[in-house]
Amino acid sequence: MKIIKFTMTYVLKYKIYLLIFILLNFVSRALAIFFPYLTGNYIDILITANDFQIVTKITLIIITIGIFNMVSSFAQRYLNVKIQTKAMIDLNFDVLNHLLKMPIRYFENKNSGYLNHRINNDSSVVVNFLLDNLLNIVSNALTIIILFYISFTINVKMTLILIPVFPLYLFLYYIFRKPLYRRNYDLKEKQNIFFSKMNQHLQNVNIVKINATFTEAHEVISNSFKSMFKSLLSHTKLSLLFTNSNSFTMLVANGLIFFFGGREVIRGNMSVGEFTIIKSYFSMIMGSISYFLNFGESYQKALVSYDRLKQILDESKEINGNKKIFNISNIKLENVAFSYNKSEKIISNFNQKFKKGKVYCVIGSNGTGKSTLIKLLLGIYNDYYDGKIHYDTNEIKNLDMYYIRKNFVGVCMQEPKTINSKLIENFTYGLEQYNFDNLSLILNKLKLDPAKFDNGLETIIDEASNNISGGEKLKINLARNFLKSPELLVLDEPSSALDVESVDKLKDLIVETKLSRITIIISHDHDFINIADEVIDLNKHKRNDI
């Protein structure tokens, strides 16, 4: 089965725990089968016996089995949680890593909260499915076979009564299978959307507060809740119907056992102890059969999660070559064209060379494609452009741009981001090594004094970066990128949140360090034109309709 094969790779990483878990489970099962046999025989012995020795012996056996079962059940549950959590996180990380390397345009119209909830939920469902059923399939099948055999040896007629129950179960599963899959798929989607709406509003807490749009926020969440709730009720109804039909079959089988079993005892074809054994074994057989029916339902649930995980994992990764380079002397764009949609090219027939030691200022009105151009030359849109982009003599599509961006490129985004961590970790995020004196020098030049924060470099920047100003956030990002000392430095609208003096200081820093890199500054005002060696005006590169 494809789900088992897929999930097994994750669970098998924890072989030893799994082995102990399997052993304990089998011993517990064997004891569970032995117990009714012992009880039935004990009843028959009690009817005729007259010494206490046997009573003491059987009581001791029962207590020993009970103690073993208690310890074993504790160990099994503990191991189950351990294997399940670890395997689920491994699977989760694999899917997340794959997702992060997918082409950027996959993420258009996708919501991070939705994806997060979807991956977590689906990973947990498939791993749980495997662990819950790995042993149970085998042990329940064995239970049915062994118990049928023992029951046959006790009373053939009684055992035959139960056989028609099997096709009835299969028929029920066949009828419910597809509707269960469909309703479960719908429910999962609605749950993910509901979670993502909650998440969205928590992330946008500032916008909601400033505009006091609490009612609107509540309405959006409440609408998605209504939709999820409707789906939940519809799924629950079907699931209960399925379970009830299962209980009905159990009821019929129990009625048959009591009726025919009672008759066999009265006619003297079976002892009371044997009836007790058969009754217990039939209950166990019914339990095992109904396990297979429930397995059908949980299989449909797991199939939904598996299909959704595979949908992500089967998406191709973005283009990223494997050639590594260690310095960049120039970047050349030849006849580059790019569009987001079919009707208009944002960049067309674009030619430009960027050389080490020079500062380039890209200007142009809003929406002329300045940020798009940068993403193109960073390899973010490798899957989508026409023309040629070269780093020195290497076509960008052949380069390991993950390695190059990590080690040799510094980008300060238009909307700089901080991480929910200490200030020092924000300065050094992604850097494998750094020089502390150099950091102090850069901070000094950027006029950012860590001592002004409550705990200096140890101050925690909160998740929404509410405890720092917009200008400080930008300076943290600038400092990190200068500390990296990259071969290519890109600053997208660096003056947007800086005061006049800070802009001047930044300009000085750019000029002082420019010889060791290519510097590209995006600006739609003209702040940086006077320090640029070349100005690229995108207003002059007219867009073309396709």
Ligand SMILES: Nc1ncnc2c1ncn2[C@@H]1O[C@H](COP(=O)(O)OP(=O)(O)OP(=O)(O)O)[C@@H](O)[C@H]1O
């Ligand atoms: N992911 C996207 N999907 C569709 N269209 C996009 C996408 N990103 C940008 N655009 C569109 O492409 C055009 C260029 O956007 P871009 O962000 O490159 O402009 P910009 O020159 O940097 O603008 P600004 O000065 O406002 O920052 C805009 O019209 C924008 O709406």
